[in-house]
Structure formats: structure tokens, C-alpha cells
Amino acid sequence: MKNKSNRLGFDTRAIHAGQEPDPLTGAIIAPVYTASTFVQDGIGENKGYIYSRPANPTRLSLEACVADLESAETAFAFPTGLAAAATILELLDAGSHIVAHDDLYGGVYRLLADLRPKTSGHKVTFVDFSNADAVKAASTNDTAMLWFETPSNPLTKIVDIRSIVEIANTVDALTVCDNTFSSPVCQRPLELGVSIVMHSATKFLNGHSDLLAGIAAVSPTAPEGIADRMRYLQNAVGSVLSPNDSALLLRSLKTLPIRMQRHCENATRIANFLSENKTRLGLETVLYPGLPDHPGHAVAKQQMNGFGAVVSLLVEGGQERADKLLQRTNLFQFAVSLGGVESLIQHPASLTHATVPVERREAVGVVDNLVRLSVGIEACDDLIADLEQALLA
Numbered sequence: 001m002k003n004k005s006n007r008l009g010f011d012t013r014a015i016h017a018g019q020e021p022d023p024l025t026g027a028i029i030a031p032v033y034t035a036s037t038f039v040q041d042g043i044g045e046n047k048g049y050i051y052s053r054p055a056n057p058t059r060l061s062l063e064a065c066v067a068d069l070e071s072a073e074t075a076f077a078f079p080t081g082l083a084a085a086a087t088i089l090e091l092l093d094a095g096s097h098i099v100a101h102d103d104l105y106g107g108v109y110r111l112l113a114d115l116r117p118k119t120s121g122h123k124v125t126f127v128d129f130s131n132a133d134a135v136k137a138a139s140t141n142d143t144a145m146l147w148f149e150t151p152s153n154p155l156t157k158i159v160d161i162r163s164i165v166e167i168a169n170t171v172d173a174l175t176v177c178d179n180t181f182s183s184p185v186c187q188r189p190l191e192l193g194v195s196i197v198m199h200s201a202t203k204f205l206n207g208h209s210d211l212l213a214g215i216a217a218v219s220p221t222a223p224e225g226i227a228d229r230m231r232y233l234q235n236a237v238g239s240v241l242s243p244n245d246s247a248l249l250l251r252s253l254k255t256l257p258i259r260m261q262r263h264c265e266n267a268t269r270i271a272n273f274l275s276e277n278k279t280r281l282g283l284e285t286v287l288y289p290g291l292p293d294h295p296g297h298a299v300a301k302q303q304m305n306g307f308g309a310v311v312s313l314l315v316e317g318g319q320e321r322a323d324k325l326l327q328r329t330n331l332f333q334f335a336v337s338l339g340g341v342e343s344l345i346q347h348p349a350s351l352t353h354a355t356v357p358v359e360r361r362e363a364v365g366v367v368d369n370l371v372r373l374s375v376g377i378e379a380c381d382d383l384i385a386d387l388e389q390a391l392l393a
């Protein structure tokens, strides 16, 4: 694409990468190719498309745009984040050993702890990835994959990406980083040596809470053949994003940089406000990687360009007070998910992490008085006033 390469700024590429005006009409936004099949010119002769599962022009534009933003060799779009995760796991042979973060989105935990051990014989060791020594101790020459989120869901633990890559390289394992909480605006793990980045694109990448989608983006420095294998697997398991959702997501990416900037500004102000007023507002802990007292702040500062928009709180008064808070906020609506322009508040122990066994949840800190905020891009004064009135009520 003329003048639309990696050399241009991130914000420019978010608008243009992978996209050309329609050659037939000049329409600045290419038409959405909803066709399931493509007329062939002869045996083995076509215009590059046969059937929309292996390749669809609208999906390919989206995949090219995300690949560019994540500094990937290539990216693949799936119908959900979990579909992306499940397809990445198909890269592994039966019986493979995986070392995974102990603080992961509940659905990914379910795949790793329950499903794959039963269906593929995967052996999964869960450790705290914010402690590189624990990851090192758990990784052996038989380890095939290291899987983590940073910041993690819901405790916002920060993983030192470079250290994990170093450990993976010594045991010759693939690394998978779930970049959902950061988006490529705030963090680009592939540039730090990670093999594959995944996303629940349902979240910040889309940003408007009106579709489900997933992404797997493969590094140009990943072991040879991984990108081709992912392409093969996406088609073989038939896990593809629809053309209409691809077009919506492509549109959303155009505003990703300005949305993220505002998300991060609002979250920083809110985290500071809550932290400075902890006693008055009845809060035990405010977890946000942008706060200087967050255990991962120093590492986050090194590897992130912004600290994201998820703020987790431990409230005084146990689950009862958490429940009251969830019901008393007005602008922060009580709903799962995150990353939309509207602010949300939710209760991980009973919702996003309900699939994690209670002993495990409590051992890692997903306790009953934990509440997770997804800070939107509304006027920040309104958001602060909403939280303050709900906490003081």
C-alpha cells in the first residue's frame, strides 16, 4: 500500500492500514463483501478468493490492519476472544505442557484448566507470572507454551514481558500474551519478543459493546511456520469473523488511539481520586498499574505507553457492600465486559471468574469484595461524582 506502511504514525495506520478506496467506484470505505463464495475463472484460476472461510476480502483488510498495529507478520480474526484462544491452543500437540498465569480471564482459565486437559491431554501449571522466578521454576524443556495476560484480569498484575520471553527462549517454548486490557496503543508485546498476541477484540479494539470478536497476531520472529499453521487452523476449525463484524471492527480501529488516550486519562484520574480518598470512601485497596504504589508500576512504566482503563477495587464491608456499590452507581452500569466507551462495573467472583473454583479464586485474590471498573470515555468529573455518591451512600 503506497505510503501506508509501518513507517507512518500509529494513529495514521489505525485509519489506513489494510484499506484502499474501492477501485471500481472510489468509495473511500471499501464495500463489505458479504459473499460466501466467489465465481471462479477456470480450474485453478480465480481473483484470489474461493470461499469466505479461508479468505474474505473484508476480513483480510481487518486482519492486515490489526497485524500492522500489533507489529505482527499476520493476524487472524475470530468470532470471539475465546475462539482465538482455543485456536491458538490447537498449535500444540496432545499432551503438551503449558505454563499459564494464575490470574487469567475465567473463560481462558476454563479452557486451560478443564477443557484442554480432558480433550487434548494438555498439562497446565498455573503460576504467578508477576514473579519471573516462579515462571522459570515451572518451565522445563518439555514446556511448549507460556500463556499470560498483562495487566491481568481482574487483579491488574503486571508481567515483565521481557523476562518471560527470556525464559521461553531458554526452554524453546512459544509465548502467548493476551493484550486485551492494553490494546496495541498501550503495549505491543510482539515488539518485546512475544510469539503470539491474542485479544478479546470485543473489548477495547471494538470499543462500542456491539459485537464479539477475537484476534491472534503472530510475530515476524515467531518460529518458522507458526503463521502458516495458524492460517491453516483458522480454516480447518472454521473459526472466522463475519464480514459485517469485520467491517464494524475495522471502523472502530480508526478511533482506537483517541479512545485509548481518553480511557487512560479518565482511569488515571479516577484511580488517583479513589486512592487519595480511600479511607473516606471505605476502600481497602485500589489496583491500577498507573498508581505509584501498584506492585507492577515500575515494570508497567517500562513496557506500556499508557496504563489502560481497568481499575479494580477491594471495598470495605465484604460482598454486601460490593453489591450495594454495584447497584448504586448510575453511569457505571452493572454489566460484565470492558473496553467500551461507556463505563461498566462488575463483580468478578460471581461473574467473569465464576468458572474458577472458589478455593483457587480466593488463593489468587479474586475475593468477594473485589469490584472491577471499566472506565469509559464520558466526562471524568461525572464518573468521579458517580463513584463518590455510590461509595458514600
Ligand SMILES: Cc1ncc(COP(=O)(O)O)c(C=O)c1O
Binding pocket: 080, 081, 082, 083, 105, 107, 108, 149, 153, 178, 180, 181, 199, 200, 201, 202, 212, 213, 214, 337, 352
Ligand atoms: C482478558 C480477556 N481475554 C479473553 C476474553 C474472552 O473474550 P470473548 O468474550 O470475546 O470470547 C476476555 C473476555 O472478557 C478477557 O477479558
